[in-house]
Amino acid sequence: MDVYKAGRIALANAPGTGVADDKVVYAYVPKIVKYYSARRRFLPNVPTYLCWDEKDAAYVLEHLDQLVVKAANESGGYGMLVGPHSTAAERTEFAKRIRANPRITLPSRRLAFRACR
Numbered sequence: 001m002d003v004y005k006a007g008r009i010a011l012a013n014a015p016g017t018g019v020a021d022d023k024v025v026y027a028y029v030p031k032i033v034k035y036y037s038a039r040r041r042f043l044p045n046v047p048t049y050l051c052w053d054e055k056d057a058a059y060v061l062e063h064l065d066q067l068v069v070k071a072a073n074e075s076g077g078y079g080m081l082v083g084p085h086s087t088a089a090e091r092t093e094f095a096k097r098i099r100a101n102p103r104i105t106l107p108s109r110r111l112a113f114r115a116c117r
Contacts, residue, residue: 051102064091069107
């Protein structure tokens with residue numbers, strides 16, 4: 001930051017903005033909005049599950065065939081499972097990963113996109 005303050009470099013984004021780009025933050029957005037704003041959310045959040053919560057983990061493991069499971073520490077579609085398009089073997093592998101390290105995955109409901117006219 002000293003170099004920036006001295007005017008020797010320019011920044012494209014403000015320091016700290018990357019925290020909102022972390023997928024795990026998505027699960028907390030409804031609580032963050034509620035905390036900082038008295039207004040009701042006008043866009044609902046995609047239901048997202050935190051596998052270190054026992055209740056969420058149980059739901060995820062039961063519904064892997066219906067969920068999209070992203071690796072919390074990956075980008076570009078790497079390390080993810082699209083439940084409805086996955087094989088039983090892939091779901092078994094992801095279940096093992098979730099049980100071994102529940103913090104590395106971020107499951108969410110699958111969205112069905114429709115074309116607008």
